[in-house]
Amino acid sequence: MAAPTSRAEDLLAPLKKALSRQFAEPVTIAELRRLTGGAAAQTWAFTAMTSQGEQVLILRRGHDASQFGGALSKSQEAYVLGAAVAAGVPAPAIILELSTEGGLGEGFIMGHIAGETLPQKILKDPRYAVAREKMAGQCGDILAAIHAVPLKTVTGLHRALAADQIAFYRQAYDGYQQALPVFEYAFRWLAEHIPPCTEETLVHGDFRNGNLMVDDDGIRAVLDWELSHIGDPMEDLGWLCVNSWRFGRIDKPVGGFGDRDSLYQAYSQASGRQVDPKVVTFWELFGVLKWGVICLYQCDMHLSGRERSLERVAIGRRVSECELDILDLLRGE
Amino acid sequence: MPVNKPNISQLCDALQSFLETELAPAISDSALKYKLKIAGNVLGIIARESELGEDFKRMERDELNTLLGDDGSERSQNQRLVEFINSADIRPGDDDILPVLERITLAKMAIDNPRYASYVKHVDP
Numbered sequence: 496m497a498a499p500t501s502r503a504e505d506l507l508a509p510l511k512k513a514l515s516r517q518f519a520e521p522v523t524i525a526e527l528r529r530l531t532g533g534a535a536a537q538t539w540a541f542t543a544m545t546s547q548g549e550q551v552l553i554l555r556r557g558h559d560a561s562q563f564g565g566a567l568s569k570s571q572e573a574y575v576l577g578a579a580v581a582a583g584v585p586a587p588a589i590i591l592e593l594s595t596e597g598g599l600g601e602g603f604i605m606g607h608i609a610g611e612t613l614p615q616k617i618l619k620d621p622r623y624a625v626a627r628e629k630m631a632g633q634c635g636d637i638l639a640a641i642h643a644v645p646l647k648t649v650t651g652l653h654r655a656l657a658a659d660q661i662a663f664y665r666q667a668y669d670g671y672q673q674a675l676p677v678f679e680y681a682f683r684w685l686a687e688h689i690p691p692c693t694e695e696t697l698v699h700g701d702f703r704n705g706n707l708m709v710d711d712d713g714i715r716a717v718l719d720w721e722l723s724h725i726g727d728p729m730e731d732l733g734w735l736c737v738n739s740w741r742f743g744r745i746d747k748p749v750g751g752f753g754d755r756d757s758l759y760q761a762y763s764q765a766s767g768r769q770v771d772p773k774v775v776t777f778w779e780l781f782g783v784l785k786w787g788v789i790c791l792y793q794c795d796m797h798l799s800g801r802e803r804s805l806e807r808v809a810i811g812r813r814v815s816e817c818e819l820d821i822l823d824l825l826r827g828e
Numbered sequence: 829m830p831v832n833k834p835n836i837s838q839l840c841d842a843l844q845s846f847l848e849t850e851l852a853p854a855i856s857d858s859a860l861k862y863k864l865k866i867a868g869n870v871l872g873i874i875a876r877e878s879e880l881g882e883d884f885k886r887m888e889r890d891e892l893n894t895l896l897g898d899d900g901s902e903r904s905q906n907q908r909l910v911e912f913i914n915s916a917d918i919r920p921g922d923d924d925i926l927p928v929l930e931r932i933t934l935a936k937m938a939i940d941n942p943r944y945a946s947y948v949k950h951v952d953p
Binding site: 674676677679680683738741743744745805806809812813815816818819820822823825826 | 906
């Protein structure tokens with residue numbers, strides 16, 4: 496498949512056509528603008544005008560190669576997102592799945608939910624002071640809802656338990672030809688401490704500060720479902736607590752905004768599952784190592800010449816942050 | 829006959845000032861501003877490594893000599909450390925390897941990112 500175009504003027508006509516067919520009336524598109532994304536995966540916002548009025552919509556298209564951890568295709572992501580919304584998880588509703596013949600490539604159009612996703616703003620802006628107080632508990636409620644999505648509504652989604660994921664990231668790590676003693680220690684420790692997975696559920700896979708749409712009252716929606724899979728629900732709780740996603744607020748282990756008790760209590764109450772802090776720590780340590788391997792990958796993208804970028808190469812020197820976080824977790828801090 | 833002044837850290841300092849005080853105000857594009865910030869961070873790493881790099885190498889060599897001894901082999905100390913970690917002899921939790929790894933990691937962080945909150949907590953509790 497050819498790389499999708501990244502010019503707004505090339506998207507307008509096929510977008511208009513796809514939406515006009517969907518709404519069975521002529522649709523006008525305005526204010527089409529790129530929000531995020533690399534060369535391949537893109538997120539766009541635009542206003543669609545129909546006889547019913549205006550609405551802001553989001554277009555997600557392409558496939559992000561930087562999500563190398565078994566990322567879903569856009570059509571799979573739309574499928575999981577649809578199942579999650581149907582089960583009552585706060586997330587954007589799918590308006591339309593794009594067919595590859597439509598000139599837009601693989602992707603989908605979803606509703607727009609207003610709010611803030613930038614972690615630094617969410618953690619600093621006085622506007623979100625009330626939201627910050629509630630968010631750890633809300634994370635517990637929302638994760639319980641995600642983990643309650645009926646598995647029969649997400650059939651075909653791949654299964655990735657702890658051992659599978661450790662092996663996957665070990666293989667990736669080995670490919671970068673950089674022997675990191677702390678990572679070696681962590682790989683060994685994880686392999687020797689895999690907790691039994693008591694129940695397999697839908698796992699979001701990237702549930703963290705940065706993928707949460709927040710307004711004055713707290714979390715409005717969970718975004719970025721492309722790393723979802725079937726696995727151990729505790730993986731999501733551990734990843735949410737990874738130090739890198741606290742953005743400097745290290746005394747607030749849950750995303751930089753909350754404490755573990757609020758998360759665990761809300762989750763237990765909503766899900767009926769007991770939270771074993773040791774199991775969450777296992778997944779948190781795994782999460783730090785996973786983020787570390789992603790940093791190695793990013794750096795390697797530049798060094799190998801596949802995608803030269805200052806941002807990617809500089810991230811190589813963030814690997815030591817992961818090493819320190821691994822050692823702190825091993826020491827039980 | 830050494831290289832002439834300025835040294836690496838002085839050069840980085842001058843470049844940093846240029847980026848911050850002259851270039852940054854002239855840029856309105858937010859993506860470019862972000863990249864400029866990364867460039868500043870990279871300059872910081874270069875300056876700190878030029879000042880601390882030799883000391884770091886020495887302390888790493890001394891730490892690993894104490895831990896691993898000298899087996900006369902030509903394998904790098906790092907490679908021997910990795911083999912040691914993966915050998916059946918150590919049991920996670922009851923070995924003396926973690927404090928060594930921590931001291932070396934902290935010394936690396938003094939170069940890579942001394943503003944990292946967990947690092948600050950270690951060195952300035």
